Amino acid sequence: MKRFRVSAVVVATLGAVLPLAGLAHPTDPARIAPAGSRFLPTPPFGPPREIVLYVHAKSLARHAGHWELRVDPAQFLSGLTAQRAAVEDGVIGPGEAVPNDYYTRDESHRLLTFRVGRRAHVTVMTRGPKATSITVSELARALAGKKTAHPLWEPQAGYWIRVVGDTVVALDQQYTP
DSSP: OHHHHHHHHHHHHHHHHHHHTTOSOTTOHHHHSOTTOSSOOOTTSSOOSEEEEEEEEEEEEEETTEEEEEEEEEEEEEHHHHHHHHHHTTSSOTTOOOGGGEEEEOOOOOOEEEEEEEEEEEEEEETTTEEEEEOHHHHHHHHTTOOOSSOBSOTTOOEEEEEETTEEEEEEEOOOO
């Protein structure tokens, strides 16, 4: 009976000390899940907490009390990657240069929907061109083709979006010469 008590004390002590020392079992939920969630593992056991995507914004509208952004994801490529992708896609011939050293590959045109956080940071290109911070609601008006206080310099230009889970926390319009 004494042996059982000692083993229980050792196991309980190790269970409390090993995680503090970074020696917890690799599949311990406390190690692989974000704070407050036992179901959303992070790398290497799950996706990163934040992803960045290049997209063409199609619409931004209020839906059920929150903003929803509909986007067409694409690949914004530069350098050797852009040149080879453009050749493979038949946009330029072998040995030709990609204009302005970038190429956007947009294969499917299938739309994705993301929530947009109320406090999402939005930066667009306005006259000048210059980077201008605007509100989510102003971007919604601009994407709908309505008049805004800060008219977009390049309405068709893509955006880099930072996404946490299913929520966009930042949109930054890409200047494309």
